[in-house]
Amino acid sequence: MVVVSKPWVVEDELWDLIEPLIPVPPRRFRSPGRKRLPDRQCLQGILFVLYTGIGWEDLPQELGFGSGMTCWRRLRDWNDAGVWQRLHELMLADLREANRLDWSRAVVDSSHIRALKGGRRPGRARSTADGRAPSTT
Numbered sequence: 248m249v250v251v252s253k254p255w256v257v258e259d260e261l262w263d264l265i266e267p268l269i270p271v272p273p274r275r276f277r278s279p280g281r282k283r284l285p286d287r288q289c290l291q292g293i294l295f296v297l298y299t300g301i302g303w304e305d306l307p308q309e310l311g312f313g314s315g316m317t318c319w320r321r322l323r324d325w326n327d328a329g330v331w332q333r334l335h336e337l338m339l340a341d342l343r344e345a346n347r348l349d350w351s352r353a354v355v356d357s358s359h360i361r362a363l364k365g366g367r368r369p370g371r372a373r374s375t376a377d378g379r380a381p382s383t384t
Contacts, residue, residue, distance in 0.1 A: 255294035262287055264337065270328045284313040292318035 257265070269286050292312025296303055303315035312318060325331065342348050 254298050255291050257287055257291055257294070262290075265290065265330075265334060268330045268333050268337070269325060270330075284317055286321070288312050289318050289321040293322050 266286070272283070288311060292306055292310070292315070295301075295310065295312060296306055296315065296318065303319045306312060306315035306318060308314065339348070
């Protein structure tokens with residue numbers, strides 16, 4: 248029998264790493280509303296949507312991940328809270344500690360690394376004012 252892995256299922260070891268990074272929203276006592284869907288289920292819903300490529304609104308309720316909009320809002324809130332950046336840094340630190348980073352495959356992209364001393368100055372910009380165009384003949 249072949250067991251097909253489900254990449255959107257969050258294993259306990261990974262969840263133990265992620266759970267402390269997720270902010271706990273304050274509970275309203277006057278009118279608490281519905282009980283909040285567990286964060287782990289929302290994370291699995293987010294991973295399911297990202298893995299399969301379906302639209303947020305098409306996330307099947309039968310999977311138990313909540314609605315697509317709930318997962319999308321949780322993704323937005325966690326992004327705003329910096330959860331993904333902290334998780335990335337934590338995982339890099341773990342890999343670095345285990346000596347499992349292969350820097351020969353690293354890529355530096357100028358959109359992520361600031362050039363503190365700047366680059367060469369571009370030439371003078373051409374005018375866009377009204378005037379005759381240069382002759383092409």
